[in-house]
Amino acid sequence: MDIIHSTVRKRKSYQVEVKYSILWECALGIAAITNEPLHETLERPISYWDRVKSELPASLLRELEYVQKHNTWKGLLQLLHELNEPTLDEFINFIKTRSSFELKYHCLPFVGEEFQEFRERAAKGDDQALDELKKIAADNPFFPAYMAFIVHTDVKELTNHLVEVMSQWYEHVVLADTKETEAILQTDYEAKIKMQNQLGVEAFVQWATGGISYQPEPHVYSVLLIPQICYRPWSIEADIEGKKVFYYPVSNASLRPGDLYASPDFLVQKYKALGDDVRLKVVKMLSEGDRSLQEITEQLALGKSTVHHHLKLLRSAKLVEVKEQKYSLKREALQLMNKELEEYVERQH
Template sequence: MKVRDYTTERRQDFQVDVAYHPVVDLLLTLWVVGQQMCADPVDDLEIGDTYFEDIVGALDADTKTALEDLSSGEPWVSLLTLVPTIDDPGTVDDFIGYLSQHDSVDVRSRMLWLYQEFTPSETEIAAQAAAGDVDALESLLDGPAFAKAGKKHWRETLRFLLGKEPDETRDFLVGILEGTQRAAFASFEREFRPYLEADYAAKKAMANRLSPTRLVEIASNGISIEDRQMDVPILLMPSMVARPWVVLAESGSVYIMCYPVSDRTLASDPDAPPGWLVKLHKALGDEKRLKILRRLAVGDATLIELSTELDTAKSTLHHHMMLLRAAGLIRVHVGDDKRYSLRDETLPEAATYLNHYIHPSTETEERP
């Protein structure tokens, strides 16, 4: 299962809306590139490595150097939280123009608060750091809030970016966005937009007839948030670049879920088997994944529990869980303790849809 969660843990009841914006895929492109540079790669992306190689290869020397100086992809995730504050659906250039005029202290604050929940005293220090106080920044980065394992590269990125004057921080990010859009992403913006529009329209229609929980699970292909009470609305935004990943980010007013554009939206050959059906049978064609499903049929489990019981490395399990979720076979319960469970309804559906594809005259309902 592939989910990258940059949110905090407090939740209550929730509402769900759907939007789309082409800048989401530019931000997620730079996120992937940044994670590769800090040796924390985003693997198993369906768009393929060539896409990112072409993007980076087209950049001028200054933009490449600036990306290398960042040493992580998290700044671009923090900018996802700005997308709901502008007109939808605008263009990438609209977003860049908006960012260039946006309050630079707010931009810095969004980075500090990315998947972070501060104590009252830390909140005051974070506000000072966002405003440009270097001593406050060092105090915060050296404190318990950033002491968790896996945050080394993010601390160094914040130290680099927030060590600048506030306007310089914002303008540095704007320069990378402008350079990438101009040299490499503009053609992809045009290519991706029809698919984003189509998937947005499909999910918007679903929102009129499905519960928020069910809509989130269908859009994300298996993410369950029933275990996390929400205190802000959820905003679903489709992505072409991050498929099959789901990327979560949160500001103070909205919980953003960047979900993969569906296989049905991408389908172009009426004679080809549904992408979901192909993924499902590919996922089933592996002994280890079948053992995972058999274990989850007994009850839900964490990744650590599965790793121990199946004697499999967590890194290997991540790959298997991603394929199983992409095939619609498992559910991921996002909460204080991420757990996995079996989607019991999928296998009976699979037989029906396989029969319908092989014998097209067979009647069946269209799968969401």
Template structure:
């Protein structure tokens, strides 16, 4: 039979652009717990190591669990499914998210479960309700994908109360100890989201995806009606793709060129914080002691003639600045960070160029 094809209408997509520090928490934990990618991240291995050194023991336990069972992906799905965030200001995202988790505490395992496709929705619901046959079937069908397999295995075994406690401690800890220390990240994400929203008004969806992902291609999928674009810093330079019913989600890396001024401000803030940390005689003495050998809190307090609470406060300031770390109650010096103190200030002030100009003017 001869057939004439007059063509099918071109599919168009809705564009949704959002940003949140909560996404930075989930993606940051995902990147942190994937050792093989550390040397490829824009933040570099040194900053990953600094995060590890400064992390509290409580957060370290939750992050370890998140790496083992990939619950950082569960956090992503929970953020996407929280209905209150789009109408909430950035500074309220964390408390609003935490309140919502309490609202869904009985169904949190379902809300935290990955989207496996429409055909898996019924067996996934049955498995989460306790059906052993569906549990095993899903695990067998996804055993070649360790991220999904280990995440499902954990969700099938954990109680709703245990999962809620873990997610709360994980997100609050990472938010307070890692994300909130970068005061410029919100401005960076906001700027990138605004640029992407403006771009989406003037280019095709193929061009949009190609631009924001730096060369990626959009592949049409059945059932997808919306492209959900989320700028991120933590996993830069990578674009992470996710799937939700009706959505293709892209966590795309912010443009590093747009961060030039912000990076300088961050450098200035870091330098100021570090020099403020050493701007006390007792803290300098603590650094001197730790340069000689690692010591416990009791040993350090006795050596500087101060109480344990006072010594702990000084050590906390040094840890926050990245100059000191603690492991199993024993404090040690971050030698590279201390050595970088003067180097960072000289680089900011461009003193090498100033010195060269002075030597030239003096005829040296």
């Protein structure tokens, strides 16, 4: 059917904000150390996390076991978004002075503007509303159990736990390296702000996060980018009212702020992915249109496992993605490479 367009409305995009704080690094560190299955995929080796644990006091280990059981790191992140660049003391005071409803409401995850009534009712102890929230979040691996815990737990116990795990993690893990950590986060923040004015918002988000293509969504008016170290190389996605949040890994250059020659890790990965005859052919093919694995295999006359390996490398470099069981070229990622290379070559003290 042909359509006559009688509107001048354009697709709205979003605003982008970049923030950093040692407290987000705290909360994410608590999340990382208690997510043991993920340790082998993190940049810091398993031995690092084992060493950290071995040096912690028994009181903090008990709190971390509580986090591991109930995923309360999520509550810490949610609560941090309620304050604007707080100190640790301000954050702790905020937790301690919340009413039962306020604390539980802030800890419950945002699952959509249209479901806020369920969130409010659940925070007041309404089991029917909780059941609705659990249905909405059924696809998330931990949200339903986490929601039930937040709604049913004793608020004094929850308050004491959140205060203790945050303050003790800060004291025993973060404090000694605060200056170095803040310098890394600030360096990355400044690099992102410098590039922000040179790119469109969607291209900027893709560049800053190392390849995440985020398209505008209804009721999302801004994207918040938060640099982090402890979860490298992963980006963590979250939703809060009106915002999409990406806790993204700081760049190699930010980890070594005085090194002009520190190479941009995402850019290196892209060039490595393109440095092969077969993979270049795949990129050319996908520039002509999306294709299935079978179609690519037949056109290249190669084994399916070989082609799959090449596609895996292109996907890892965030140059290719899968849409509806077909491989698709991320054109914006290719176009950004020139800008990334230019930024690296012209980097100065």
